[in-house]
Amino acid sequence: xxxxxxxxxxxxxxxxxxxxxxxxxxxxxxxxxxxxxxxxxxxxxxxxxxxxxxxxxxxxxxxxxxxxxxxxxxxxxxxxxxxxxxxxxxxxxxxxxxxxxxxxxxxxxxxxxxxxxxxxxxxxxxxx
Numbered sequence: 001x002x003x004x005x006x007x008x009x010x011x012x013x014x015x016x017x018x019x020x021x022x023x024x025x026x027x028x029x030x031x032x033x034x035x036x037x038x039x040x041x042x043x044x045x046x047x048x049x050x051x052x053x054x055x056x057x058x059x060x061x062x063x064x065x066x067x068x069x070x071x072x073x074x075x076x077x078x079x080x081x082x083x084x085x086x087x088x089x090x091x092x093x094x095x096x097x098x099x100x101x102x103x104x105x106x107x108x109x110x111x112x113x114x115x116x117x118x119x120x121x122x123x124x125x126x127x128x
Contacts, residue, residue, distance in 0.1 A: 004087065008080030010105050013068030017080030019088065022060030024050075028077070029064060042074035049082045049101050053092045059085075079104060 008015040026046065028036035037043055050056040061081060065073045082101040085092045096102050110119040117123060 006080045006084040008076040010075040011068045011072040013072040013076040015065040015076035015080045017084050018062040019084040020060045024057035026061045037074055045074040045078045052095050052099050
């Protein structure tokens with residue numbers, strides 16, 4: 001199998017994912033993924049593509065992720081894993097697409113505007 005790097009993004013997080021056939025070991029930035037993502041919700045996000053395609057424990061995953069917080073990073077990893085699984089077997093595409101794992105979530109933080117304390121919040125209005 002030729003090694004390919006698949007990219008997943010979410011907010012400001014960027015994850016580079018490499019999938020190899022193996023025993024289901026997931027490493028994130030050189031650490032076990034349980035240590036990198038201690039929240040169960042984030043761990044489920046990462047493993048969901050494997051559960052949906054019934055390939056849990058068949059592939060080793062090496063992930064390099066940076067930027068953003070843990071939730072954004074976990075969802076970026078999920079997108080990268082989903083793209084990698086589709087490249088391995090195109091039959092996985094409908095299952096992953098129904099779950100929404102192949103969609104890059106476009107929501108980003110809105111920038112702060114001048115003359116305001118935050119992006120949309122305004123200073124208190126004073127009539128006199």
